[in-house]
Amino acid sequence: MYEQVRVGVVGTSWWADLFHLPTLKTHSRAEVAAICGRNRERAKELAKKYEIPHVFTDYREMIERGGLQALVVLTPDDLHYPVTMNALDAGLHVLCEKPLALNARQAREMYAKAEAAGVKHMVFFTYRWLPHYRYLKALIDEGYLGRWFHCHLRYEGGYGRDGQYGWRFDRQRANGVLADLGAHMIHLAQWWVGDVTRVTGHLDTFVDRSDPEAERLDPANDSASLTVEYANGAQGTIYVSAIAHVGDRGQEQEIRLHGEAGTLEANMTNAGVELRGARHNDEHVEILPVPDSIWKGADKNDMWSVFSTQSVGARQFIEAILEDWPVSPNFYDGWKVQAVIDAAIESHRSGSWISLPRE
Secondary structure, rough: OOOOOEEEEEEEHHHHHHHHHHHOOOOOOOOEEEEOOOHHHHHHHHHHHOOEEEEEEHHHHHHOOOOOOEEEEEOOOHHHHHHHHHHHHOEEEEEEEEOOOOOHHHHHHHHHHHHHHHOOOOEEHHHOHHHHHHHHHHHOOOOOOEEEEEEEEEEOOOOOOOOOOOOOEEHHHHHHHHHOOOOHHHHHHOOOOOOOOEEEEEEEEOOOOOOOOOOOOOEEEEEEEEEEEOOOOEEEEEEEOOOOHHHHHHHEEEEEEEEEEEEEEEEEOOOEEEEEEEOOOOOOOEOOOOOOOHHOOOOOOOOOHHHOOOOOHHHHHHHHHHHOOOOOOHHHHHHHHHHHHHHHHHHHHHOOEOOOOOO
């Protein structure tokens, strides 16, 4: 048991600055003791802003010398595996951004090693903790949909339209929007519906890109369309795009869940989420307010406030370490998502349905 959890952060991106570091600082028993980034000046800038005492440019050195109990991995996707495996070798608890790895083989190894080490391990599927989506899960578990029919998920943004280099669209470093936005949707689908058993995938690259040296890049996908089948017999689609012009919406998610007993829907933009539902004998689809028991004092006008007030996300990770609680979503969930990503890539290559291996 720890009085305080000494945490190291690997990665100095805008997302680390906007989300992870502020959230970690809200937990009174989390001490962000060290930060690591390849650009020392950027790392020093964040260290000053968040009062982090130690700065490193080599994650191996930080793991060895930082006196840490936990590591938060916020690097590009190709570094998730080596950084995490190094941390597990040192016996550290690990929170890793999604997707867990570049492929299912790596993800399975990470999961197996974390379990063998007996540490807490979490994958940061952000939307898992949003109040509206947690309420959807509660309604599903209560039988609102009954027997599953369909699950249709769409997530679109425009951050890939400009053609500038970004590691997410570099095939050597990541698996494109399929892994970036698709990982979120695949996880939600498996959380709500259950295991995916078969996949067809079609991946497109609409925007030409150059590498940092202005040479033509072999780009990863910026648009992906999946048709999926689930173990419980349900069917569904998952569509993601990084090149959709969505204007002041910022980003857009559309959820359509259909079952024998009813329908549930959600639409999310930067302005918020609207949740709707109808039982099979209702004439109208009604707005479903999220109950106070899920908001638990968070600001109802700011869905992201749960990450700084409730035991979710990084705060849940810290409390799981302190109290020896189970963690979800963990590396097992990350591996299950990665298996679907792999299957979609193989389906696009082969032009056929791909069955996921049974455990």
